[in-house]
Amino acid sequence: MTAIGRRVGIDVGGTKALGVALDADGEVVAEDRRPTPRGDGSIDALLDTLVELAESLGVDADLGIGVPGLVTRDGRLRAAPNLDGVADLPIGELLGERLGFDVRVDNDATCATVAEWRNGVGIGTDDLLLVTLGTGIGGGVVANGTLQRGTNGFAGEFGHMVVDPHGPRCPCGRQGCWERYASGSGLAMLAREAATGHRLRAVVEHADGDAQAVRGEHVMAAALDGDTEALAVIDDFGRWVALGLSNLTNVFDPEIFVLGGGLAAGAELYLEPITRWYGELLYQPHLRPLPRIEFARWGPLAGAVGAALLSSIPD
Amino acid sequence: MTAIGRRVGIDVGGTKALGVALDADGEVVAEDRRPTPRGDGSIDALLDTLVELAESLGVDADLGIGVPGLVTRDGRLRAAPNLDGVADLPIGELLGERLGFDVRVDNDATCATVAEWRNGVGIGTDDLLLVTLGTGIGGGVVANGTLQRGTNGFAGEFGHMVVDPHGPRCPCGRQGCWERYASGSGLAMLAREAATGHRLRAVVEHADGDAQAVRGEHVMAAALDGDTEALAVIDDFGRWVALGLSNLTNVFDPEIFVLGGGLAAGAELYLEPITRWYGELLYQPHLRPLPRIEFARWGPLAGAVGAALLSSIPD
CATH class of the missing domain: 3.30.420.40 (ATPase, nucleotide binding domain)
Structure with a gap:
């Protein structure tokens, strides 16, 4: 240095x-x-x-x-x-x-x-969790004013926290990892599951009419148009994100969550449902100041x- | 001091x-x-x-x-x-x-x-997670050589990590918290669920013939007698314990897990299934030395x- x-x-x-x-x-x-x-x-x-x-x-x-x-x-x-x-x-x-x-x-x-932590939305905090919402989910931990790496350097692999052992198979070999739901590919899966019959027509149109080709960005595009079915998928997605944040709160008790990754580009759509569901899902919310949930300053x-x-x- | x-x-x-x-x-x-x-x-x-x-x-x-x-x-x-x-x-x-x-x-x-950490099975380690398996689940965190308390002091509430959002209702108001499965009351619930018809007869006998009165200690007593159905419940219990330990590994990357609480008294029954399932459920086990899993020295x-x-x- x-x-x-x-x-x-x-x-x-x-x-x-x-x-x-x-x-x-x-x-x-x-x-x-x-x-x-x-x-x-x-x-x-x-x-x-x-x-x-x-x-x-x-x-x-x-x-x-x-x-x-x-x-x-x-x-x-x-x-x-x-x-x-x-x-x-x-x-x-x-x-x-x-x-x-x-x-x-x-x-x-x-x-x-x-x-x-050093030069973004978490300046001055000692207890920060960063969660990257991209194709998968990554993470990083600051606790007690120290960057935490774990004994091998592998701390912060939040995406492979199992949140439903009966859930969809993950490429890692297990079932129901958090990133099956709360990532870009999770958002797409939630949309494809919901796109039966005529449901989610606006979203499917964004994917050139092919329900199986729906990706997260198609849901976002329809939701930005105000499509209520797409907004319901975003709400479900927000609940899954919040579920993992709630688990991480029980474990670490952070002062702030910083959400980054590719999906941070859609912050204005996600932040309200994530924050609302987080309030619902948090253990004993009345006994603590709620951690801040903010999107990353630095984006890509x-x-x-x-x-x-x-x-x-x-x- | x-x-x-x-x-x-x-x-x-x-x-x-x-x-x-x-x-x-x-x-x-x-x-x-x-x-x-x-x-x-x-x-x-x-x-x-x-x-x-x-x-x-x-x-x-x-x-x-x-x-x-x-x-x-x-x-x-x-x-x-x-x-x-x-x-x-x-x-x-x-x-x-x-x-x-x-x-x-x-x-x-x-x-x-x-x-x-200071005077038990974790002496000399810098990254230790303690999990108390009792009526519920409690926990504590040492990371990077420091006792971690979280921003409010509430870190380590591992029991209320949701591991199945469709699972049984928890007194905390949510569904499928880890302690619904991997605690003493979880062990009893797994046994009561399994005790249909003539199944788990040996366990139910330990509870004076009342399937709804089955507690964790009845499962343990029957398992110590070598009852295969009771051992199957213990195996299922071990899988749930391991699932949470695997999640905590992804998050913290600890060097050692210390298991304490009332159930530590049955260590000789649980340690094998917990360790075996942990090896199955861990993310990328081939890329890291497996953390040690040990029962607490200090017991009660x-x-x-x-x-x-x-x-x-x-x-």
């Missing part, structure tokens, strides 16, 4: 790597992106891409990387379903060898947590901004 | 208050108990009883109290369903006024967590021992 100089962070996604450079105040002063290499030999190509991207952003000695997968506390990427060829990759060490300085690596949702930049801030967080 | 002198801790239960005194090594050198006062005027009577009990144990200036309920970070007992007349009781402050020194107060499961003394150790834990 360097106290002066620019801090660069890169969020490695399945399709693109997004990089930012921050000034001393933590504001974004440069932004760049590259396609994420795929297929054979993609690990070397990935490292090349990340070095090139970091250099294009003027990196000198402070680089952090956010990656989509399980990251050990010493910066090894244990598994990343959306990155080709990755299995137990010491990505920080390999990048450090190429660049000549230490590179910090953490899970992408953990990075987003850092962004919102959160992972990269947080990666750039990793060097400011104690190990 | 005093660095020298004896440390006294009292675990206040719904029926009795149990006190211990510890020597400098944290070993129990004295133990005493009193019935918990009930009915009208019981708060003054409770304070009298606790002072008397502490004095009988030779307290000088170091007393900790564990109470069954939600305790704020400044030692107020917000709610305690099993203590008469308690609502937002500043129990630490009131005891401190009577005794002339500061008295620490925390939730009873949090106290048990301290006992096992855990709350009192941990209360005595509260003064050694930073606020």
Whole structure:
């Protein structure tokens, strides 16, 4: 870590790597992106891409990387379903060898947590949970003023909390994981289940008339048009999101929830049902101040901004 | 807090208050108990009883109290369903006024967590979750080497994590809370559900032939006799316990689970099914060392021992 100089962070996604450079105040002063290499030999190509991207952003000695997968506390990427060829990759060490300085690596949702905690909607709080609502659900934990990584580095995998053991099968092998309901793919599933006969016609029209092709964005589009059936699906979705937030409240007792991920773009649709159901589902709501529920400040930049801030967080 | 002198801790239960005194090594050198006062005027009577009990144990200036309920970070007992007349009781402050020194107060499961972490099966670990399996489920959290209380002091309420939104109604008002299944009352419910026709005859016999009177201890008694139907209920119970532990693993990534509470007395029956199902239900078990699952060292003394150790834990 360097106290002066620019801090660069890169969020490695399945399709693109997004990089930012921050000034001393933590504001974004440069932004760049590259396609994420795929297929054979993609690990070397990935490292090349990340070095090139970091250099294009003027990196000198402070680089952090956010990656989509399980990251050990010493910066090894244990598994990343959306990155080709990755299995137990010491990505920080390999990048450090190429660049000549230490590179910090953490899970992408953990990075987003850092962004919102240190320089987003969670500034000044000691107990914050970030939940990314995207294709799946990721998460990050700040408790008692400390970023929590767990004994292996795998804390915050909220999406695979089982909330209905008789629920739909999850690709992870179990049934009824929270992300089967409360993610983008969950929203689509709730809509497809509801789209029988003539129900949800407006939503199905947004999917070119094919009920099986309905995705979360089609529900959102119809709901934004004011379609009441689509709004009922959004309400059901809000209940599932709130159920998981309520569980996490019992477990952590946070001061604030920050909701990020791709679905944060629809915040104005979701926030009311999520907040209302959360009030219904919370254990003993009359005995505590309700945690704040807010959408992330940094939107799609959160992972990269947080990666750039990793060097400011104690190990 | 005093660095020298004896440390006294009292675990206040719904029926009795149990006190211990510890020597400098944290070993129990004295133990005493009193019935918990009930009915009208019981708060003054409770304070009298606790002072008397502490004095009988030779307290000088170091007393900790564990109470069954939600305790704020400044030692107020917000709610305690099993203590008469308690609502937002500043129990630490009131005891401190009577005794002339500061008295620490925390939730009873949090106290048990301290006992096992500082002087029990979790010595030396930085990431520990304690789960008390009793009439309900309580819990406590150590993460990154710090006892975690949450922003209000209410962290660790694991029992009210919803694991099946279509499940049985919980007294808390919701459906399918974990403690509906994985507690002593959960074990009894699983047995009563299974006891149709001639099924579970051995268990029902232990309950004097009344299927509706079956309690967890009747299932245990029949299982200890080797009754295969009772063992099947224990297996189902083990699956529910494991489901919650798996959820908590995704969330915290602990190094060790410590199981305490009344059901810990049946450890030899439960540990195998819990451990086996946990291996089945855990997310990506091949990518991490499995957390240890152990039963508490301190058994019924855990709350009192941990209360005595509260003064050694930073606020």
